Amino acid sequence: MSLILLSSTDVELLDEISRHYSSAEGIQWKIESVVYSEIFEEHDTTLIDFNFFPPDTFLISSELEKIAGIGDTIWVMSKRHKQIQKKATDGSVMPYNFILNWDDNYAIAEHRINGDYSMFKLKSLGSVLPESLLLISDGKNRIRKIQYLDSKGDEVTMLFKKEKLKKPSKFDKFFEDLPEGYEFIDLTE
DSSP, X not given: OOEEEOSHHHHHHHHHHXXXXXXXXXXXXXEEEEEEETTTTEEEEEEXXXXXXXXXXXXXXXXXXXXXXXXXXXXXXXTTTTEEEEEEOOSBOOGGGGTTTHHHHEEEEEEEEETTEEEEEEEEOSSSBSSEEEEEEOTTSOEEEEEEEOTTSOEEEEEEEEXXXXXXXXXXXXXXXXXXXXXXXXOOO
16 A cells, blocks of 8 residues: 655655765665666666765766766766766766755655655756656665656666665776776866
8 A cells, every 4th residue: 555645754754864874984886777768669777886985976887887976077987988078067966966965956746655665756956957756765764766867868767786884995086097098088178
């Protein structure tokens, strides 16, 4: 049975989830990312290692790319295109902001409880992307799933498979030494 709630307890519960992660010395997730393209009618599944180094640094690694974020700058290494791009954030919410600072960028549009799981539909306050997202947590305040439409209109589903709430051991600064055969593109200039 599903229960629809829209009250101050919704904010309190999402704040509890936020505190669960913000009190950690770091966050390490193993995520299965599934991107569905309606245009091509296909799913692309990728396993991702996500590491968060408080207060504002993260590293996302997959088989085909690495993304590092420090403050408002991100570096994207595409192994397929053999390039590293440096760019300023574009109004997209950084992965940790979905959870740690959700109320700076989002409002709760809907909240449902089903057994030990809570489902939140969040809507952007207007200045960030994605415009809306679905966040599902379990009874221990752990994120289990996040779903949204990316800037191309593809549906992104992140399934959180493993979690450690401790500081990752190493931040890979892959952007400091350009690998042989890679092109560096600075989009911040």
